Amino acid sequence: MMSRRVAGDGLVTGPPSASGPASGGVVTGADKDMSTELSGTPGPQKPTSTGAAKGNWRTGPWTDLLREYGVYIFLVGLVVYDVVATQGFTSVAAFRSLAVEAAPLVLVAAGQALAIGTRGIDLSVGSNMALSSAVLPLLFGFSVSQSTEQRSAALAIAGALAVTTAAGLLSGAVIAFLDVQPLIVTLGMQLALRGLAESLTSGNQIMMNDGTLQRLATGRVLGVPNMAIVALLAAAICGVVLRYTTFGRRVISIGGNPRASYISGVPVRSSLLVVYALSGLLAGVAGLLSSAYLGASDPGDIGQLYELLAIAAVVLGGTPLSGGRVTMLGTVAGALVLQLLSNTFVSHNLQPTTATMVEAVIIVAAVYFQKRRGN
Amino acid sequence: MALQLEDGRSPQAAVLEAQGISKDFGRVHALSDVSFALRPGEVHALAGQNGAGKSTLIKILTGYHAPSAGRLFVSGRQVHFSGPRDAQVAGISTMYQEVNLVPLRSVAHNLFLGSEPRTRWGLVDQRKLFRDARDLLDRYGMGAINARVDLGSLPLGIQQMVALVRAAAANARVLVMDEPTSALNDAEVRTLFSVVRRLVQEGAAVIYVSHRLDELFDLCHRVTVLRDGRVVGESAMSEITRQELVDTMLGRALAQMVKRPKPETTVEGAAPALSVTNLHGGPKVRDVSFTVRPGEVVALAGLLGSGRTETVETIFGVERSRGGEVHLGGRRLRPGKPADAIDAGLAFLPEDRRADGVIPNMSVRDNILLTTMGRMSRFGFVKRAAAERVVSELMDRLSVRASGPDQRAGELSGGNQQKVLLARWLAAHPKVLILDDPTRGIDVGAKAEVQSIVAELAADGAGIVMISSELEELLAASDRALVLRSGEVVTEIAGNSLNEQNIIKALAGDPAGTGSISATAAVTPRREHVTPRREHVEPLHDGPVQE
Numbered sequence: 001m002m003s004r005r006v007a008g009d010g011l012v013t014g015p016p017s018a019s020g021p022a023s024g025g026v027v028t029g030a031d032k033d034m035s036t037e038l039s040g041t042p043g044p045q046k047p048t049s050t051g052a053a054k055g056n057w058r059t060g061p062w063t064d065l066l067r068e069y070g071v072y073i074f075l076v077g078l079v080v081y082d083v084v085a086t087q088g089f090t091s092v093a094a095f096r097s098l099a100v101e102a103a104p105l106v107l108v109a110a111g112q113a114l115a116i117g118t119r120g121i122d123l124s125v126g127s128n129m130a131l132s133s134a135v136l137p138l139l140f141g142f143s144v145s146q147s148t149e150q151r152s153a154a155l156a157i158a159g160a161l162a163v164t165t166a167a168g169l170l171s172g173a174v175i176a177f178l179d180v181q182p183l184i185v186t187l188g189m190q191l192a193l194r195g196l197a198e199s200l201t202s203g204n205q206i207m208m209n210d211g212t213l214q215r216l217a218t219g220r221v222l223g224v225p226n227m228a229i230v231a232l233l234a235a236a237i238c239g240v241v242l243r244y245t246t247f248g249r250r251v252i253s254i255g256g257n258p259r260a261s262y263i264s265g266v267p268v269r270s271s272l273l274v275v276y277a278l279s280g281l282l283a284g285v286a287g288l289l290s291s292a293y294l295g296a297s298d299p300g301d302i303g304q305l306y307e308l309l310a311i312a313a314v315v316l317g318g319t320p321l322s323g324g325r326v327t328m329l330g331t332v333a334g335a336l337v338l339q340l341l342s343n344t345f346v347s348h349n350l351q352p353t354t355a356t357m358v359e360a361v362i363i364v365a366a367v368y369f370q371k372r373r374g375n
Numbered sequence: 376m377a378l379q380l381e382d383g384r385s386p387q388a389a390v391l392e393a394q395g396i397s398k399d400f401g402r403v404h405a406l407s408d409v410s411f412a413l414r415p416g417e418v419h420a421l422a423g424q425n426g427a428g429k430s431t432l433i434k435i436l437t438g439y440h441a442p443s444a445g446r447l448f449v450s451g452r453q454v455h456f457s458g459p460r461d462a463q464v465a466g467i468s469t470m471y472q473e474v475n476l477v478p479l480r481s482v483a484h485n486l487f488l489g490s491e492p493r494t495r496w497g498l499v500d501q502r503k504l505f506r507d508a509r510d511l512l513d514r515y516g517m518g519a520i521n522a523r524v525d526l527g528s529l530p531l532g533i534q535q536m537v538a539l540v541r542a543a544a545a546n547a548r549v550l551v552m553d554e555p556t557s558a559l560n561d562a563e564v565r566t567l568f569s570v571v572r573r574l575v576q577e578g579a580a581v582i583y584v585s586h587r588l589d590e591l592f593d594l595c596h597r598v599t600v601l602r603d604g605r606v607v608g609e610s611a612m613s614e615i616t617r618q619e620l621v622d623t624m625l626g627r628a629l630a631q632m633v634k635r636p637k638p639e640t641t642v643e644g645a646a647p648a649l650s651v652t653n654l655h656g657g658p659k660v661r662d663v664s665f666t667v668r669p670g671e672v673v674a675l676a677g678l679l680g681s682g683r684t685e686t687v688e689t690i691f692g693v694e695r696s697r698g699g700e701v702h703l704g705g706r707r708l709r710p711g712k713p714a715d716a717i718d719a720g721l722a723f724l725p726e727d728r729r730a731d732g733v734i735p736n737m738s739v740r741d742n743i744l745l746t747t748m749g750r751m752s753r754f755g756f757v758k759r760a761a762a763e764r765v766v767s768e769l770m771d772r773l774s775v776r777a778s779g780p781d782q783r784a785g786e787l788s789g790g791n792q793q794k795v796l797l798a799r800w801l802a803a804h805p806k807v808l809i810l811d812d813p814t815r816g817i818d819v820g821a822k823a824e825v826q827s828i829v830a831e832l833a834a835d836g837a838g839i840v841m842i843s844s845e846l847e848e849l850l851a852a853s854d855r856a857l858v859l860r861s862g863e864v865v866t867e868i869a870g871n872s873l874n875e876q877n878i879i880k881a882l883a884g885d886p887a888g889t890g891s892i893s894a895t896a897a898v899t900p901r902r903e904h905v906t907p908r909r910e911h912v913e914p915l916h917d918g919p920v921q922e
Binding site for chain 1: 718736741
């Protein structure tokens with residue numbers, strides 16, 4: 001390789017190093033127009049990235065718009081449809097109930113978005129919701145026979161969240177330090193946590209009559225349901241953290257190129273640990289809200305399939321599963337779309353079985369339209 | 376100037392011709408009125424800096440992009456490609472630097488991927504498959520390759536040749552080769568070229584893109600030069616000099632490369648900035664010891680496979696060491712901890728920009744701030760004003776050409792990505808920089824800029840460890856060279872002995888050479904002669920097609 005250069009006759013030329021800073025620019029004069037050059041380095045193109053010729057609908061300005069803002073357009077379209085065609089949709093109560101029902105999904109989706117942002121995934125969020133729900137009555141002192149609280153609500157809530165955070169931390173530790181794939185680790189946690197949750201209440205539903213939980217479920221501030229406030233606040237915090245903090249930027253860089261991040265001194269392991277702990281915490285809050293809304297602990301049912309709904313919400317919102325890019329606003333919109341879709345089907349008396357299938361088709365179709373969003 | 380635009384070509388003569396091609400991406404004009412003709416039986420070089428429009432032109436010729444204006448002809452007939460598939464059907468095949476084949480299948484399966492011979496029952500006819508593969512490989516002088524082994528088990532260079540033969544087997548009339556040699560060693564390049572020449576003799580035409588001008592002069596018949604999206608010259612290769620070609624690419628005359636002046640003050644007495652003692656790690660790092668003083672540029676010379684990259688990765692902590700110590704400014708670095716090395720003032724620009732460097736989806740700003748965000752934050756929040764100042768300062772200093780700090784790094788050309796990575800490390804104000812082939816695969820303009828930055832850093836007192844696959848660059852930049860072979864430092868060359876001849880001798884492990892080098896005072900032979908490095912492609916050297 002090197003001997004080939006022997007014949008070189010000064011091909012590589014440059015200013016004498018003593019001649020001052022390079023910011024003077026060696027080729028700037030010739031390259032004024034290159035500053036916004038778009039074509040990247042020479043390299044293989046995925047055959048899928050066929051931005052092809054005449055009349056290809058996939059490259060038009062409309063489809064670009066759809067790709068970038070698809071989830072919002074879809075959400076608005078759905079709302080418009082409901083306003084026109086769904087009875088009772090325009091009432092304030094209907095909006096409130098939508099916000100309340102979507103709150104747990106928004107929370108787990110926010111956590112899921114963090115995990116997906118690092119190229120990972122968290123399949124344990126649904127079971128972690130159940131765990132949260134199962135721990136609550138234990139700490140409150142409720143049981144199947146005992147339905148008045150014995151201990152402080154703050155303590156019970158803090159305890160439940162601590163347990164779910166610890167569960168997330170455990171997933172994170174196995175992923176970060178033992179290098180096991182997130183899919184496998186959290187799949188294991190999904191099974192284990194659901195089992196743990198159900199065994200804690202011996203598979204029973206336990207009623208919880210507690211003032212704090214009731215206020216959480218039904219209270220409002222300035223007309224906005226508390227549950228919605230909690231969920232949106234959490235999502236907003238996640239969004240700000242991702243965008244403006246060193247931790248958030250590191251999460252994105254790990255997802256974008258883990259090895260380059262490591263070489264650049266990014267604390268990859270501790271960041272992953274925190275990401276899964278946060279996902280556990282958010283799942284805990286979601287489980288808390290679901291239990292409060294239900295007025296009971298029901299670890300057999302709470303959080304079922306939420307991991308998949310959360311992934312759907314994240315992807316629908318425009319976050320690629322390949323990591324390195326997260327949109328929190330899109331994730332919230334994705335969660336709202338999923339909830340609204342399901343509500344719409346219910347109010348149009350679609351069979352739940354049919355509704356699920358239609359939902360599935362819509363999710364896959366939506367993701368299809370979004371793919372190739374600059375990734 | 377020897378380069379003139381040639382007008383009035385007839386489309387009939389060309390196997391592939393582009394007339395008046397323009398391509399806009401939004402408001403950016405990537406190509407303006409580009410005409411290009413490829414004749415049968417020629418190897419036609421496309422030259423130009425990164426961002427000149429080579430990639431865009433190739434993507435149009437191969438159907439990935441549709442031109443905004445202009446016409447394409449294949450053998451005189453106008454064509455419209457609505458995708459790469461159309462171009463392939465028209466006989467245009469593309470070979471990239473990375474091999475787009477299936478590593479876990481055999482060479483034979485890969486050669487006939489998608490067109491496997493079938494038995495009566497519709498199953499793949501394994502016997503015929505291997506027989507055909509054998510014949511095909513023999514025909515191109517690659518009989519030494521075992522068609523039954525998994526493609527992925529072969530060196531990258533061989534994989535690339537398999538890809539080339541595959542294209543030939545598919546009766547490609549036009550082969551587009553985009554930087555095919557960036558990962559190949561010398562012998563592999565020679566074999567590749569002989570395959571290309573064989574193909575051309577058989578009537579194929581080749582479009583060849585490479586940053587290595589040597590290769591263009593070695594292999595190509597004609598060259599078309601692009602600059603800022605326009606054709607600025609076309610010529611027979613034999614009619615221009617290297618200097619003229621470079622000038623045309625850059626659009627101005629460049630000074631000859633000047634060797635970095637020796638540091639004014641003698642650095643001999645200074646305490647070493649970096650010292651590596653008896654470092655072991657993996658099979659390719661064996662008992663490496665050396666020191667770098669402030670302001671000194673030390674070259675690590677070695678062929679591919681000599682362990683040069685492994686050595687610097689072990690020093691920086693990307694790879695675990697198995698013994699030995701690294702001290703930086705008196706502080707001992709914890710092995711296997713890049714973050715610790717960075718903290719102590721070490722920087723490491725990795726060889727593989729794409730795999731180990733760029734975070735493609737992140738902005739130029741975030742890419743630059745990656746190493747230093749922690750120092751530039753309060754309560755975990757990045758201090759925006761301070762960060763912005765650092766980013767714009769570095770983008771200016773390194774003349775990073777991007778639409779702004781918000782542009783995604785993945786969208787930049789290779790040279791500009793490299794500058795962004797360099798900026799990432801400069802932001803940390805390192806005491807010692809390890810640069811692993813910093814100018815690999817970037818264009819001449821960016822290359823000169825990177826080289827002058829390196830010289831500037833050394834002048835400012837930073838210690839530099841540099842690896843380069845270009846001997847010329849190594850010689851011009853460094854004060855001292857350590858020659859690595861099989862993971863060991865075999866020789867140190869400094870002072871007046873630091874010249875091409877001596878390094879090549881040491882690299883090759885030529886006993887006579889080593890002898891003559893050690894006769895000069897400045898050279899310290901560290902170790903006795905070691906076993907010569909085994910070449911991957913030894914059996915291919917004397918293939919039948921080799922001229």
